[in-house]
Amino acid sequence: MSNYDDDGYLILDNVLSPEALARVREEATAICRGLRGDIDGVQPAGSHEQDAEVLRRYLCIHFPHKISPLLHDVAVLPKVADALTGVIGPNVKMMQSMLFIKAEGKPGQAWHQDETHIPTRDQSLTAVWLALDDATVENGCLWVLPGSHRRRFLYPDRDQHDPRFDCTKEAHGFTDEDAIPVELPAGSALVFDGHLLHRSLPNTGRHGMRRAYVTHYMSADSLLPWFPPGPGESMATVDHRDIVVVAGEDPYAFKGITDVMRPHVRPAGEGGCVR
Secondary structure (H helix, E strand, O other): OHHHHHHOEEEEOOOOOHHHHHHHHHHHHHHHOOOOOOOEOOOOOOOOOOHHHHHOOOOEEEOHHHOOHHHHHHHOOHHHHHHHHHHOOOOEEEEEEEEEEEOOOOOEEEEEOHHHHOOOOOOOOEEEEEEOOOEOOOOOOEEEOOOOOOOOOOOOEEEOOOOOEOOOEEEOOOOOOOOEEEOEOOOOEEEEEOOOOEEEOOOOOOOOOEEEEEEEEEEOOOOOOOOOOOOOOOOOOOOOOOOEEEEOOOOOHHHOOOOOOOOEEOOOOOOOOOO
16 A cells, blocks of 8 residues: 555546446436435436436435435445445544536635544545546546645635636645546545545536545544534534444444434535535
């Protein structure tokens, strides 16, 4: 994993076979048509509406693994779990999934670090960005700043109003002259550190739709203070427990698992945008 240590990311080839990729694409369409259960912001599609028309309504749906057994299973695939245990450790849990439907003309996301928005106690946050279409520069693949994770420093963020991006916040205080695009064939994935600076640009429409399934993980040995403390809690003990155990053991299993996060369409301009 030396490249991961140095650069903050690695590529997993062939995470999904062509057959599995086709099933996941079909599932994404079913979710957007409202066929997998209630999602805040999704209106069930009429039988007269074409799939492409329905898909173009949405940019990102959060927590689809909550209503899709298939997407739940993709998030814990052995090849994914093996990569995660290699960079995180033997015990791994997942707290978030996102289904991106980035049609022609849809915006990208400004420079950010995932750990800013999902703060883990031990700084072990790791993302898996699974391409459901060939991700290219033209249709809005990810760009990364290799090595930007090594300082373990979270750059401040600020409001931005660049029409190229869908979110209201961007990280700043660095130069992006060394940024590189990470183009991926459909079915492959990018695994990257929660401190790695990354962004995406709009889909120009020249290479078709850019769908992706993105999941976030961390060490199960650590607490997840994702939200402010509730009654009787302190920041030292708060621990978000709406999780899926992906590998190894959960040392905090005695706390139980909650079910509080609901699938929803990302509101336009949602600050941070990761969760």
